[in-house]
Amino acid sequence: MAPLAESVAAFYERYGLSSQQEGNARKAKSWSVNKSSSLYKINAWGSPYFSVNAEGNITVRPFGRHTKQNEEIDIFQTLEKAMEDKVLGDDFPFSPIILRFPDILKDRLETLQSAFDSAIQASHYEGRFQGVFPVKCNQDRSVVENIVKFGTPFHFGLEAGSKAELLLAMSSLCSGSPHALLVCNGYKDADYVALALLARKLRLNSFIVLEQEEELDLVINLSRSLCIEPLIGLRAKLHAKHNGHFGETSGENGKFGLTCMQIVNIVSKLRRCKMLHCLQLLHFHIGSQIPSLSVLYDGVSEAAHIYCELSNMGANMHCIDIGGGLGVDYDGSHFQESDMSVGYTVEEYAREVVLAVKDACYMKGVKQPTLCSESGRAIVSHHSVLVFDVVSAEEKIGTSEDEGVPLQVDGTLPDPIRRLCDDLAALIWVGNYESAMECANSVKLSSVRHFKKGELSLMHLASVNTLYDLIAGITEKRGHKMSPETSYDAVYHINLSIFRSMPDTWAIGQLFPIVPLQRLDEEPTIRAILSDLTCDSDGKISTFVGHEGMGSARSTCLRVHPLVRRKRYYLGMFLGGAYQEALGGIHNLFGAPPVVQISWKNRREMKTRKLQVSKVRDGQTISDVLKCMQFEPSAMLQTLHLALQRSLKDGLVEEEEDAMRALDCSFSSTTYLSTARSVASALLHTAVIG
Numbered sequence: 001m002a003p004l005a006e007s008v009a010a011f012y013e014r015y016g017l018s019s020q021q022e023g024n025a026r027k028a029k030s031w032s033v034n035k036s037s038s039l040y041k042i043n044a045w046g047s048p049y050f051s052v053n054a055e056g057n058i059t060v061r062p063f064g065r066h067t068k069q070n071e072e073i074d075i076f077q078t079l080e081k082a083m084e085d086k087v088l089g090d091d092f093p094f095s096p097i098i099l100r101f102p103d104i105l106k107d108r109l110e111t112l113q114s115a116f117d118s119a120i121q122a123s124h125y126e127g128r129f130q131g132v133f134p135v136k137c138n139q140d141r142s143v144v145e146n147i148v149k150f151g152t153p154f155h156f157g158l159e160a161g162s163k164a165e166l167l168l169a170m171s172s173l174c175s176g177s178p179h180a181l182l183v184c185n186g187y188k189d190a191d192y193v194a195l196a197l198l199a200r201k202l203r204l205n206s207f208i209v210l211e212q213e214e215e216l217d218l219v220i221n222l223s224r225s226l227c228i229e230p231l232i233g234l235r236a237k238l239h240a241k242h243n244g245h246f247g248e249t250s251g252e253n254g255k256f257g258l259t260c261m262q263i264v265n266i267v268s269k270l271r272r273c274k275m276l277h278c279l280q281l282l283h284f285h286i287g288s289q290i291p292s293l294s295v296l297y298d299g300v301s302e303a304a305h306i307y308c309e310l311s312n313m314g315a316n317m318h319c320i321d322i323g324g325g326l327g328v329d330y331d332g333s334h335f336q337e338s339d340m341s342v343g344y345t346v347e348e349y350a351r352e353v354v355l356a357v358k359d360a361c362y363m364k365g366v367k368q369p370t371l372c373s374e375s376g377r378a379i380v381s382h383h384s385v386l387v388f389d390v391v392s393a394e395e396k397i398g399t400s401e402d403e404g405v406p407l408q409v410d411g412t413l414p415d416p417i418r419r420l421c422d423d424l425a426a427l428i429w430v431g432n433y434e435s436a437m438e439c440a441n442s443v444k445l446s447s448v449r450h451f452k453k454g455e456l457s458l459m460h461l462a463s464v465n466t467l468y469d470l471i472a473g474i475t476e477k478r479g480h481k482m483s484p485e486t487s488y489d490a491v492y493h494i495n496l497s498i499f500r501s502m503p504d505t506w507a508i509g510q511l512f513p514i515v516p517l518q519r520l521d522e523e524p525t526i527r528a529i530l531s532d533l534t535c536d537s538d539g540k541i542s543t544f545v546g547h548e549g550m551g552s553a554r555s556t557c558l559r560v561h562p563l564v565r566r567k568r569y570y571l572g573m574f575l576g577g578a579y580q581e582a583l584g585g586i587h588n589l590f591g592a593p594p595v596v597q598i599s600w601k602n603r604r605e606m607k608t609r610k611l612q613v614s615k616v617r618d619g620q621t622i623s624d625v626l627k628c629m630q631f632e633p634s635a636m637l638q639t640l641h642l643a644l645q646r647s648l649k650d651g652l653v654e655e656e657e658d659a660m661r662a663l664d665c666s667f668s669s670t671t672y673l674s675t676a677r678s679v680a681s682a683l684l685h686t687a688v689i690g
């Protein structure tokens with residue numbers, strides 16, 4: 001029987017259809033890296049941090065707009081070299097990896113600070129800007145410590161929303177600027193309040209932000225009994241609201257904050273207790289991904305008026321904390337009606353905030369306060385890139401070089417099916433693709449019927465399925481609109497758990513740009529959807545950043561290249577530095593990927609400059625994830641050992657040493673697919689293959 005590729009060619013020839021392979025070859029010649037760049041909209045969502053180089057690889061521009069050409073980092077080459085040099089240990093590159101670029105983090109912080117500095121200067125605003133990072137966006141130690149380090153020159157602080165986060169922020173800020181703010185948000189019990197008060201004794205500027213009226217009594221009583229004067233802030237519930245997905249926290253029915261009435265009550269109580277001077281900060285949070293400048297102005301303006309009223313009521317106000325919400329343009333559309341995009345720049349955002357606060361203060365004759373923001377997403381999203389490889393492809397059309405199921409369109413098919421196939425060919429010949437698809441479907445259904453009656457062999461059934469996919473491919477190529485389930489050519493299996501590493505795609509339909517990291521000088525001819533390692537039908541990605549020329553900001557497939565045997569094919573997920581790591585779970589027990597930090601060392605001394613690639617966090621092993629579910633690996637090993645000894649006694653195995661070594665090995669290995677073969681090697685009694 002002829003191999004698939006040949007049969008396919010024969011089929012094309014027989015029905016006068018041009019071969020797909022030929023078409024691809026023709027197209028490949030006119031392809032360029034610029035075409036890839038616009039196909040994946042890299043400039044739209046990635047500028048100034050990501051682009052494509054002449055070799056067709058994705059490069060990182062770690063210093064943003066200030067990056068020189070020789071400072072660009074080619075991710076694919078860096079990974080290949082790190083693998084060669086074995087700098088990253090066993091789990092590389094056999095599991096997904098989080099790459100962090102601390103220089104991007106620094107650039108994001110500086111961009112935010114300078115946007116506010118410029119806006120303040122331009123409008124002669126009298127206060128200054130002093131931001132905090134809400135640690136819930138990414139609590140990873142290297143991230144928090146870098147933010148504190150990079151932000152020290154402009155007194156950047158941290159925001160916490162729970163006791164654990166508060167402790168983390170307290171210890172991290174001990175090495176930060178003494179003027180940095182420590183904003184304590186979230187629901188509080190006595191311990192939370194006591195901890196925040198204790199922070200004052202460590203010379204930290206910890207603001208206890210009241211979310212609920214009842215928290216005030218805790219603060220008053222504890223501060224009196226501990227003899228520590230608190231810094232108090234209020235979280236206002238605004239009437240202003242944004243309508244996007246993340247707007248649920250805002251508006252009168254929002255989950256958080258104090259109503260006007262509660263604010264008035266708190267002021268009276270503080271005055272009665274002679275503590276009104278402790279009230280110094282007003283906080284609010286309109287919601288993440290604030291869609292437009294008008295929504296922003298509306299919210300900030302309302303809050304600024306509350307701020308001014310508090311000041312006029314006698315509180316010692318000097319800071320307005322505008323919360324988070326500075327958006328990230330995930331799909332690059334710059335479109336304010338979408339949750340995945342925002343219609344403004346950081347500079348425009350800063351100008352609008354300064355303007356709104358200034359207007360209110362001017363009107364009410366109040367001194368212009370220090371501006372604080374809790375931008376999380378906008379600070380950490382860009383500096384992390386999740387890299388994973390494609391382990392296999394399941395193609396819907398016969399485009400692979402593999403010898404698959406032979407296609408039989410000859411006399412060996414049962415007559416009814418054979419007749420249907422001829423009809424099908426006739427329909428394609430006259431260009432009636434809609435009917436052709438229907439006919440192909442009949443062929444398939446009737447074949448299944450024959451198969452169930454025992455009149456068709458498994459081989460025949462497989463042939464018919466191949467034929468169906470082929471017709472689907474041809475009709476689609478000829479411009480017939482397909483149903484969504486057939487509008488892709490292949491399912492690419494990725495070495496990743498979506499639940500672990502990009503949970504928001506599953507939970508709230510979040511869109512992250514995903515792009516091949518290499519071969520962008522070649523036309524990506526295959527339209528794929530991605531399917532992850534978990535045994536869960538939700539473990540797939542079928543919405544992507546829209547491709548050029550497709551009109552919409554979203555696309556139902558990702559353009560990728562055909563896999564080449566024994567060559568790794570890496571994909572990168574971008575802009576995922578916020579929220580994904582903490583939200584990710586261990587569905588199917590896939591663990592947290594290792595974290596690798598990449599940065600230039602001694603960048604200014606050109607001669608000694610070197611790209612430093614170092615692992616800052618190991619990936620979770622099988623043993624680690626088992627412990628999360630209260631299994632004790634050493635006890636498990638013991639149980640398995642006893643079972644092994646019984647098998648030994650029964651003569652089921654000859655010796656126990658190799659088996660024990662293999663079991664031992666498996667506990668400490670990666671949860672992802674790997675070519676390390678350490679367990680298999682142990683069993684085979686050979687040296688571990690690297």
Ligand SMILES: *Cc1c(COP(=O)(O)O)cnc(C)c1O
Pocket residue numbers: 134136137185285287288289323324325326374375376377378578
């Ligand atoms: C989540 C949150 C933030 C961070 O919001 P981003 O949109 O990520 O900037 C800031 N402040 C509060 C109170 C939050 O709950």
